[in-house]
Amino acid sequence: MAASTVDHSALKVNQAGIILTILVAFAGSAFSVWFELLIPALAVVMLLGTWRPDLALFKQIYFNFLKPRGIVKPRVVEDSPVPHNFAQGLGGVFVVIASVLLPLSLLLALAVSLLVAVLAFINLAFGYCVGCQVYFLLGRTGVLKQA
Amino acid sequence: MSFEVQAAALGLTGAAVGLAAMAARVTAWRARRHAVGEVGTPIAGEHPSLREPYVLYFTTEQCSTCRLLQEPALARLAAPVRRVDAIAERELAERFAIFPVPSTVVIGSDGAAANVNYGFA
Numbered sequence: 187m188a189a190s191t192v193d194h195s196a197l198k199v200n201q202a203g204i205i206l207t208i209l210v211a212f213a214g215s216a217f218s219v220w221f222e223l224l225i226p227a228l229a230v231v232m233l234l235g236t237w238r239p240d241l242a243l244f245k246q247i248y249f250n251f252l253k254p255r256g257i258v259k260p261r262v263v264e265d266s267p268v269p270h271n272f273a274q275g276l277g278g279v280f281v282v283i284a285s286v287l288l289p290l291s292l293l294l295a296l297a298v299s300l301l302v303a304v305l306a307f308i309n310l311a312f313g314y315c316v317g318c319q320v321y322f323l324l325g326r327t328g329v330l331k332q333a
Numbered sequence: 334m335s336f337e338v339q340a341a342a343l344g345l346t347g348a349a350v351g352l353a354a355m356a357a358r359v360t361a362w363r364a365r366r367h368a369v370g371e372v373g374t375p376i377a378g379e380h381p382s383l384r385e386p387y388v389l390y391f392t393t394e395q396c397s398t399c400r401l402l403q404e405p406a407l408a409r410l411a412a413p414v415r416r417v418d419a420i421a422e423r424e425l426a427e428r429f430a431i432f433p434v435p436s437t438v439v440i441g442s443d444g445a446a447a448n449v450n451y452g453f454a
Binding site: 192212213215265266269293296297 | 452
């Protein structure tokens with residue numbers, strides 16, 4: 187058993203933040219190109235949060251604002267943060283791809299971003315983390331060394 | 334102002350999600366076809382000739398769905414459950430073509446897999 191704990195409410199807030207940002211970028215892109223900039227900004231937020239969890243913007247909103255005010259109740263469970271971080275990093279890579287596609291094809295950039303939002307929604311609503319399954323498969327095939 | 338690009342992006346994403354869901358179903362169907370009938374390993378200390386049906390439960394140390402959903406469900410089962418670390422016991426995981434965790438395999442009294450569930454069941 188993993189001895190570490192993870193606050194699943196922080197993960198949920200993080201997923202909700204990712205979904206909301208992508209939806210605003212998606213809807214806003216019909217009105218102004220400035221909204222499209224939310225996609226590269228999200229890529230930075232996701233990758234920064236993967237590299238240094240204390241810099242994860244949405245999690246910090248949860249820990250410093252939502253949790254202390256009782257807006258979102260904590261749900262700390264015995265869990266390993268590693269697969270969740272991996273999943274966020276994988277999502278971040280996809281958002282980077284979407285960012286690179288932005289000047290080339292808005293259609294493809296939005297489609298890739300929406301795909302990330304769909305995967306985040308599946309995790310938020312059903313607790314099924316696709317990125318965590320990728321992490322498991324990489325471990326099972328020996329590509330990624332897991333404890 | 335036009336929503337053509339947004340509508341096309343929605344369609345493209347929907348198609349990609351649909352294809353991915355179909356691919357997952359086909360993968361599970363193929364894996365199940367491969368796994369059903371494969372022989373399990375007896376629970377430690379059990380006499381091979383006195384087998385009763387049991388459940389092989391594939392998990393990993395870092396699987397939170399396993400801990401939060403699958404383990405409470407398995408705790409309500411009357412049948413014995415053998416916990417298998419799908420990464421540490423790779424050969425056994427490959428035998429039953431385990432691709433997501435949690436996965437459960439029902440081993441019948443003949444020692445062969447009678448049913449395989451990929452994902453939380």
